[in-house]
Amino acid sequence: MASNTTVVDIHTHMYPPSYVEILQSRTAIPLVRSFPQAPDPRLILLQAEAEALDDALRDPAAKPPGRPLTSHYTSLDQKIRFMDTHRIDVSVISLANPWLDFLDASQSGAFGRSVNAEFSDMCGRHPGRLFFFGTLPLTAPLETVRGSIGQLKHLKYCRGVILGTSGLGKGLDDPDLLPIFEAVAAARLTVFLHPHYGLPNDVWGPRAAEYGHVLPLALGFPMETTIAVTRMYLAGVFDKVRDLRMILAHSGGTLPFLAGRIESCILHDGQLVREAKVGRGRRTVWDVLKEQVYLDAVIYSDVGLKAAIDASGADRLMFGTDHPFFPPLTTDEQGEWESVGLNAAAVAKAVGEGSVEAKACMGLNAVRILGLREK
Ligand code: 5CU
Numbered sequence: 001m002a003s004n005t006t007v008v009d010i011h012t013h014m015y016p017p018s019y020v021e022i023l024q025s026r027t028a029i030p031l032v033r034s035f036p037q038a039p040d041p042r043l044i045l046l047q048a049e050a051e052a053l054d055d056a057l058r059d060p061a062a063k064p065p066g067r068p069l070t071s072h073y074t075s076l077d078q079k080i081r082f083m084d085t086h087r088i089d090v091s092v093i094s095l096a097n098p099w100l101d102f103l104d105a106s107q108s109g110a111f112g113r114s115v116n117a118e119f120s121d122m123c124g125r126h127p128g129r130l131f132f133f134g135t136l137p138l139t140a141p142l143e144t145v146r147g148s149i150g151q152l153k154h155l156k157y158c159r160g161v162i163l164g165t166s167g168l169g170k171g172l173d174d175p176d177l178l179p180i181f182e183a184v185a186a187a188r189l190t191v192f193l194h195p196h197y198g199l200p201n202d203v204w205g206p207r208a209a210e211y212g213h214v215l216p217l218a219l220g221f222p223m224e225t226t227i228a229v230t231r232m233y234l235a236g237v238f239d240k241v242r243d244l245r246m247i248l249a250h251s252g253g254t255l256p257f258l259a260g261r262i263e264s265c266i267l268h269d270g271q272l273v274r275e276a277k278v279g280r281g282r283r284t285v286w287d288v289l290k291e292q293v294y295l296d297a298v299i300y301s302d303v304g305l306k307a308a309i310d311a312s313g314a315d316r317l318m319f320g321t322d323h324p325f326f327p328p329l330t331t332d333e334q335g336e337w338e339s340v341g342l343n344a345a346a347v348a349k350a351v352g353e354g355s356v357e358a359k360a361c362m363g364l365n366a367v368r369i370l371g372l373r374e375k
Helices: 018-024 047-058 074-084 105-124 142-153 175-186 216-232 255-267 269-276 283-291 303-313 340-353 354-370
Strands: 008-014 031-033 042-044 092-093 130-135 157-163 192-193 246-248 293-296
Touching: 008 074, 008 354, 018 105, 042 047, 042 354, 047 105, 047 216, 074 092, 074 192, 074 354, 092 105, 092 157, 092 354, 105 130, 105 142, 105 157, 130 142, 130 255, 142 157, 142 175, 142 246, 192 216, 216 246, 255 283, 255 303, 283 303, 303 340
Parallel strands: 008 092, 092 130, 130 157, 157 192, 192 246, 246 293
Antiparallel strands: 031 042
8 A cells, every 4th residue: 555645544443342232232233143153253234134143043053144243343452453554544433333323312322422432532542543433323312412513523533423324214315404414514523424224125136145245235335325315415405504514435325426317317307397496506416526525435446436536526535444344354354455455456546656646535635624634
């Protein structure tokens, strides 16, 4: 990876031990469970893993569900070691999915406060090397969520909030979410939008179990992000909250590729035209992509990355690793990860190794956009 420039990883997760404890106490997904057929406890997160979980609970010879919960998910020392191995100068860490989405309203406010404090404390142990995106207790009452935004605004190393696509349960075009977007924007916190729910299991067909996690992760996650942001756009959220700034995970899902089609469908929609929603002065999806959206560079190929750069601009792309997900399967986890190398190589191939744009995407954009040099 580039050694003569600042490298910032803005897409890198952790589950602190207090969160793992909650997952260990659960009987429904998301959960952590040990199985006799696997050496490490298993982290089972996705609805697409439910059937494999049932199989493994019934039959000790069945393949273990989910993924191994290694120290890469939970240990701060391991995060720093990973950064050192990959010559990453700064990481903006975030709680991994599904955040606090599954917690009861009576629990989520207090737990959110403590997990945000835990992230803040981890950053404080490595000043200048670690920043974080906080987590909002979206199942709690609005005043509690507002309180959490107030907390995050004053935490020295916090640079935004990580958000899933479910919002308050009805998605991100829900009018009841507007006060939260407004409060986040007013606190100058950037939203890092990340998928978790994918698409309904039946989309993957009766042979899905033969294909591992490929379909939900490669296609379900990006489509989820694409749909969530398109719904926000159609509901006018970006116009209503002009100061809202969002980083979209996985280079915006398929948004850079599909923005033209979304635009054409809007222009040719009889209902929208009749309701005068397609008039002059309308900000297009392209405008929003260039003015209110940033994209991470977690797309593993220069082809997708070029589309992302064309859509949002090389000054709005930010490198990420998705650590601790996608570890190497056949080489030492303490060595270099192929998944990280693929994303770095995609940047070099898309804009030229060592170019001004490459330095921007690998780190300088993140420093500027997230204010990583601000005291
Ligand atoms: O492998 C996976 O399931 C995941 C996940 O759940 N979240 C993520 O950010 N990347 C991969």
